[in-house]
Amino acid sequence: MSSRSNGSVFPALLLLAALGLFLVAGVQSWRSVRAATWPTTPGTVTRTWLEPSSGGGGRKRIWTPHVAYTYTVGSVTYNGERLTYGTRGNSDYGQQQRALKRYPVGRAVRVYYAPGSPQESVLESGLRGIPWMTFVVAALILTLSVWASRSK
Known part of the structure; x- marks a missing residue:
């Protein structure tokens, strides 16, 4: 391979990563905004927990909040965790614990469910569910890709 083609691989990989992140964030955002138009039904929180995972390079622990709930559509009872x-x-960790305090076990919640697939549900929809940080990271990677392709 020539040195010119080697120099264009890195920006191309960055571009693909940015496009992938934009796609993931776009699909998540579309689903979240679409869910705001779904019918709702009362539900009850049955369990809450924080799930740990390793952050970038394993240095930081990432905490993801989860809320389990039950709800009924028609005469069928469903369980949800989204x-x-x-x-x-x-x-x-403290911020995530405070976020879960909005959903104590036994609390009544409003559950959004998909009209044709009531087993698909979510508690938070609309603009609150949009992954803004994913868009920001994708934009930064895209900027880095453009910069890397111009500075060869």
Whole structure:
């Protein structure tokens, strides 16, 4: 391979990563905004927990809140665990604990469910569920890709 083609691989990989992130964030955002138009039904919180995972390079722990709930559509009872379509995890354990305090076990909640598939549900919809940080990271990677392709 020539040095010219080697120099264009990195920006191309960055571009693909940025496009992938934009796609993921776009699909999550579309689902979240679409869910705001779904019918709602009362539900009850049955369990809450924070799920740990490793952050970038394993240095930080990322905490993702989860809320389990039950709800009934027609005469069928369903169980759900989707809080939002957007990513909600971050490294601030205290902040995530406070977020879960909005959903104590036994609390009545409004559940959005898909009209044709009532087993698909979510508690938070609309603009609250949009993964803004994913869009920001994708934009930064796209900027880095453009910069890298011009500075060869």
